[in-house]
Amino acid sequence: MRLAGKVAIITGAAVGLKGELMNFGGGAAWRFVEQGAQVVLTDIDDERGELTAAQICEAGGDALYLHHDVSDENDWARVVDAALARFGRLDVLVNNAGGGGGGSEITSDSSIQAFKHWMDVNCTGTFLGIRAAIDSMKEAGGGSIINVSSIYGMVGGPAPPSYLASKGAIRNLTKGTAVQLAPYGIRVNSIHPGFAFTARTRENFSKKEEAAVRLARVPMGRFATVDEVVYGMIYLASDESSWVTGTELVIDGGLTAA
Numbered sequence: 001m002r003l004a005g006k007v008a009i010i011t012g013a014a015v016g017l018k019g020e021l022m023n024f025g026g027g028a029a030w031r032f033v034e035q036g037a038q039v040v041l042t043d044i045d046d047e048r049g050e051l052t053a054a055q056i057c058e059a060g061g062d063a064l065y066l067h068h069d070v071s072d073e074n075d076w077a078r079v080v081d082a083a084l085a086r087f088g089r090l091d092v093l094v095n096n097a098g099g100g101g102g103g104s105e106i107t108s109d110s111s112i113q114a115f116k117h118w119m120d121v122n123c124t125g126t127f128l129g130i131r132a133a134i135d136s137m138k139e140a141g142g143g144s145i146i147n148v149s150s151i152y153g154m155v156g157g158p159a160p161p162s163y164l165a166s167k168g169a170i171r172n173l174t175k176g177t178a179v180q181l182a183p184y185g186i187r188v189n190s191i192h193p194g195f196a197f198t199a200r201t202r203e204n205f206s207k208k209e210e211a212a213v214r215l216a217r218v219p220m221g222r223f224a225t226v227d228e229v230v231y232g233m234i235y236l237a238s239d240e241s242s243w244v245t246g247t248e249l250v251i252d253g254g255l256t257a258a
């Protein structure tokens, strides 16, 4: 019960159907509840999000699903209000929703639209989340904000420019806001997963050649599981990390150390 009594909002948490491969957000929702938290799952994938929350409730957890476009300021206000109305407080925010698109190589005609879209979701979305959580966390006497970046927020590689730029921005947005919010007991940290086998990456990472190219860069020689990243989130969400703020938790099988 490492998260007993805590209320958490987890964005990008729709994909968490029992017995199926999950994504980080859906997997985190199950594990957070297992550790005693009450959770608000949000996403734009409403069908799966509702089903995931219903399954968590059926299993005895306390979960609420809300439609939420993280790049929309008004959606953030509605989500935080609904979380407070249902659970009365907010202790943890996991800014997990995100992704990339528009091709993994920079070329003279790389899509501006894709760049702007993913900057909006990954970077502006994280900014809006921090901003929306501040007042209620101050009221609760503190809180923990966990921003999901990537190894591609630290090093380069074959990823869309929007992804590299936005994940890098999340890294330093985390540090700057951590310094400013420390006096209020609000901790802000980033997580930097390497290549993980999730519901989203399964198709690509199941292809022999795609897997080999990636695993050649991973000293541990395999992909991360969803849980291996979620356990890092639990640590940062819990009081075990009460003096940890502004830091980067790299979970990458050694990739960035090599």
Ligand SMILES: NC(=O)c1ccc[n+]([C@@H]2O[C@H](COP(=O)([O-])OP(=O)(O)OC[C@H]3O[C@@H](n4cnc5c(N)ncnc54)[C@H](O)[C@@H]3O)[C@@H](O)[C@H]2O)c1
Pocket: 011, 012, 013, 014, 015, 022, 023, 024, 025, 042, 043, 044, 045, 068, 069, 070, 071, 096, 097, 098, 099, 100, 121, 148, 149, 150, 151, 192, 193, 194, 195, 196, 197, 198, 200, 201
């Ligand atoms: N899987 C990996 O190998 C890996 C590695 C490093 C970082 N990450 C990061 O982890 C996070 C989760 O990724 P994942 O692989 O678990 O699955 P994912 O990419 O499918 O999860 C992201 C979720 O965000 C949702 N989403 C997309 N746009 C949204 C928006 N505008 N508003 C709200 N929700 C939106 C999607 O519907 C999806 O459920 C992402 O931020 C991703 O960049 C993943």
